[in-house]
Amino acid sequence: MTGALEEVRVRVDLTAVVIAVRAYVPHVLTVGRAAPAPALAALPFGPLQPGHRSLQAGLRAWVERQTHLRLGYVEQLYTFGDRVGTVAELRQDINNRTISIAYLALVSIGSEGLPIQEGWRPWYHFFPWEDRRAGGSPLPSVLLDRLLDWARSTGPRLDKDRVGRLHLTFGLDGAPWDEERALERYEMLYAAGLVPEASLDDGLEPPADLAPVAGAAMFADHRRILATAISRLRAKIKYRPVLFELMPPTFTLSALQKTAEALSGVALHKQNFRRLIAQQGLVEDTGETATGTGGRPAKLVRFRGEVTLERPAPGVRLSATRRGSFP
Amino acid sequence: MTGALEEVRVRVDLTAVVIAVRAYVPHVLTVGRAAPAPALAALPFGPLQPGHRSLQAGLRAWVERQTHLRLGYVEQLYTFGDRVGTVAELRQDINNRTISIAYLALVSIGSEGLPIQEGWRPWYHFFPWEDRRAGGSPLPSVLLDRLLDWARSTGPRLDKDRVGRLHLTFGLDGAPWDEERALERYEMLYAAGLVPEASLDDGLEPPADLAPVAGAAMFADHRRILATAISRLRAKIKYRPVLFELMPPTFTLSALQKTAEALSGVALHKQNFRRLIAQQGLVEDTGETATGTGGRPAKLVRFRGEVTLERPAPGVRLSATRRGSFP
DNA sequence: CCGGTTATGCTCTGGCCGAGCATAAGCGCG
DNA sequence: CGCGCTTATGCTCGGCCAGAGCATAACCGG
Numbered sequence: 001m002t003g004a005l006e007e008v009r010v011r012v013d014l015t016a017v018v019i020a021v022r023a024y025v026p027h028v029l030t031v032g033r034a035a036p037a038p039a040l041a042a043l044p045f046g047p048l049q050p051g052h053r054s055l056q057a058g059l060r061a062w063v064e065r066q067t068h069l070r071l072g073y074v075e076q077l078y079t080f081g082d083r084v085g086t087v088a089e090l091r092q093d094i095n096n097r098t099i100s101i102a103y104l105a106l107v108s109i110g111s112e113g114l115p116i117q118e119g120w121r122p123w124y125h126f127f128p129w130e131d132r133r134a135g136g137s138p139l140p141s142v143l144l145d146r147l148l149d150w151a152r153s154t155g156p157r158l159d160k161d162r163v164g165r166l167h168l169t170f171g172l173d174g175a176p177w178d179e180e181r182a183l184e185r186y187e188m189l190y191a192a193g194l195v196p197e198a199s200l201d202d203g204l205e206p207p208a209d210l211a212p213v214a215g216a217a218m219f220a221d222h223r224r225i226l227a228t229a230i231s232r233l234r235a236k237i238k239y240r241p242v243l244f245e246l247m248p249p250t251f252t253l254s255a256l257q258k259t260a261e262a263l264s265g266v267a268l269h270k271q272n273f274r275r276l277i278a279q280q281g282l283v284e285d286t287g288e289t290a291t292g293t294g295g296r297p298a299k300l301v302r303f304r305g306e307v308t309l310e311r312p313a314p315g316v317r318l319s320a321t322r323r324g325s326f327p
Numbered sequence: 328m329t330g331a332l333e334e335v336r337v338r339v340d341l342t343a344v345v346i347a348v349r350a351y352v353p354h355v356l357t358v359g360r361a362a363p364a365p366a367l368a369a370l371p372f373g374p375l376q377p378g379h380r381s382l383q384a385g386l387r388a389w390v391e392r393q394t395h396l397r398l399g400y401v402e403q404l405y406t407f408g409d410r411v412g413t414v415a416e417l418r419q420d421i422n423n424r425t426i427s428i429a430y431l432a433l434v435s436i437g438s439e440g441l442p443i444q445e446g447w448r449p450w451y452h453f454f455p456w457e458d459r460r461a462g463g464s465p466l467p468s469v470l471l472d473r474l475l476d477w478a479r480s481t482g483p484r485l486d487k488d489r490v491g492r493l494h495l496t497f498g499l500d501g502a503p504w505d506e507e508r509a510l511e512r513y514e515m516l517y518a519a520g521l522v523p524e525a526s527l528d529d530g531l532e533p534p535a536d537l538a539p540v541a542g543a544a545m546f547a548d549h550r551r552i553l554a555t556a557i558s559r560l561r562a563k564i565k566y567r568p569v570l571f572e573l574m575p576p577t578f579t580l581s582a583l584q585k586t587a588e589a590l591s592g593v594a595l596h597k598q599n600f601r602r603l604i605a606q607q608g609l610v611e612d613t614g615e616t617a618t619g620t621g622g623r624p625a626k627l628v629r630f631r632g633e634v635t636l637e638r639p640a641p642g643v644r645l646s647a648t649r650r651g652s653f654p
Numbered sequence: 655c656c657g658g659t660t661a662t663g664c665t666c667t668g669g670c671c672g673a674g675c676a677t678a679a680g681c682g683c684g
Numbered sequence: 685c686g687c688g689c690t691t692a693t694g695c696t697c698g699g700c701c702a703g704a705g706c707a708t709a710a711c712c713g714g
Contacts, residue, residue: 006378007338007375008377009336010337010375011335012335012337012426048337048424049334055426076405079406081428097375101406101408101426164636165635165636167636168639176639178640252661269703269705271662272702275663292712294658294660295660296662296712297710297711299662309494309495312495313505317702319702580692580693596673596674598674598694599672601692618680620691622679622691622692623681623691624691625692625693626693646673
């Protein structure tokens with residue numbers, strides 16, 4: 001075994017994607033970072049410390065310290081280590097490597113009098129193209145054209161059908177829009193050099209004309225981590241009842257649907273949504289009704305925690321409403 | 328920010344779950360470990376080293392060094408750090424922590440003249456209860472009884488409906504068997520103290536009467552990692568064409584089905600399986616046929632890589648054959 | 655009371671899936 | 685050479701579910 005002893009000691013960053021839905025807009029918890037000049041938004045994170053009894057405990061501690069928010073539901077997302085920050089950082093001392101373990105956390109804001117934090121940012125601020133609820137136009141033509149250019153300029157490598165992949169990933173040309181591919185879409189935009197981070201990582205100036213449509217940049221690779229979280233969450237609400245982590249204790253079916261739409265970024269068929277929820281026994285009546293909805297009062301329901309013991313994969317299956325492309 | 332400087336430098340282990348299917352039995356690549364006395368099977372692993380350009384590259388290097396096998400398909404599984412080895416190890420110097428990043432790799436043995444390695448072990452050797460292909464009896468009654476005892480002895484904590492969870496997890500009492508819950512099943516057996524590792528981690532002697540049915544133990548937490556891989560793989564073959572990573576370049580539909588059955592551990596309905604594969608356009612004819620199958624010769628087909636460009640979620644959907652419980 | 659708005663119930667229809675029947679085409683053996 | 689065995693392959697039937705839309709209920713503001 002040659003070199004069995006040359007192991008590396010690395011710094012471990014624990015990074016949190018904390019999601020909440022407010023006014024039917026998904027928000028992500030950010031903290032200010034002054035590191036690069038224009039104070040990019042950053043996810044809460046911090047290094048693993050001696051006092052941390054476990055990785056997840058360390059993560060909770062960091063979020064609590066930085067945002068005074070106590071987390072409930074937490075799951076591991078992914079461990080990033082292959083591309084640590086900028087090229088400049090990569091050239092640092094090899095023994096100074098950092099890997100970051102990212103977690104997804106869900107909280108219900110407004111309920112239980114949680115202090116409304118600063119730093120909640122709408123996630124579509126960072127991913128404008130991911131909100132398809134209004135149907136309508138898919139991708140700003142500036143982005144689309146540049147993506148096509150990139151796809152056609154066959155790179156030096158294999159990857160022979162970039163155009164095909166592009167169409168499938170972004171739902172072009174009649175290909176269905178798959179909301180779960182948020183991460184793939186971001187990575188494609190990154191590869192095409194169309195998000196500011198891609199330019200910055202290469203030491204270039206980001207193209208100015210893209211600024212309005214490319215979404216807000218984030219500190220280091222945090223936007224990639226957020227994209228990972230969005231993809232994971234959009235997939236998971238379909239087979240695990242995690243959606244209810246984001247809801248208050250009692251809610252209406254409309255509120256549940258609008259929350260699901262907010263996360264998945266697509267419009268859902270109202271009647272079918274209710275049918276699915278009812279069939280699965282995910283909720284039960286409280287007997288109360290919510291007034292002031294602007295129309296007929298809605299029944300207030302609550303989540304039936306027992307479903308996890310009854311059904312194999314209880315989740316909010318999404319039956320979309322097909323809306324034509326834009327007119 | 329108190330204590331912002333007390334960060335920990337940790338050792339990073341890269342651990343590989345390398346899977347291949349031989350004679351319609353899934354195998355996992357293991358290496359001998361002499362660490363604990365009885366030379367438990369271990370997954371290939373090694374520490375991240377200065378020469379490793381990325382985490383995945385480091386993993387590939389370690390597997391190659393330890394087993395002379397060059398990996399193809401690789402994906403990250405999970406990062407383990409919360410329970411690092413035994414209690415004894417946990418009491419070590421806090422600065423001596425190790426986290427291990429686990430990867431899943433798929434190879435096709437026998438094809439392209441890969442050297443048949445030592446160390447391929449049938450994965451059901453470690454998880455006998457996961458093979459349900461023959462229908463038949465579910466869980467040895469020794470295990471079942473002890474699980475029920477454990478579930479009924481309500482622990483000090485919450486977790487009030489352990490019995491219900493047990494039934495759902497193991498498909499008891501008419502609950503459907505969900506092959507993807509392999510990890511949950513292992514974790515439940517671990518929590519109930521029914522796998523040897525659980526006893527060893529607590530410094531106890533494993534119960535002797537369970538030895539024949541509890542599956543073979545592995546080094547450290549490697550069996551948990553393998554369970555994670557099984558769950559992930561069983562889920563993934565349904566929506567991504569990863570099954571073909573395990574197949575030779577050309578194969579028959581029966582071989583494909585038997586491979587899917589081997590991995591998922593359940594029997595599939597033959598005609599419906601073919602219909603699904605055909606509908607999805609996952610394979611194309613080669614024009615050749617395979618003889619010597621013992622019956623009518625089967626067409627040889629090959630994987631159509633282009634499907635990834637056509638369908639949103641190309642995978643081998645599994646339509647099971649319902650077999651009664653045991654007679 | 656009327657129109658607007660939202661909630662809720664119900665129907666129709668096509669597609670997919672579970673299940674099984676039927677036929678084709680090899681092999682070994684008497 | 686024909687028979688029985690085995691596996692491959694084609695096809696059908698019925699039920700369930702999801703997509704889509706019609707219809708009704710119940711509240712609000714004028």
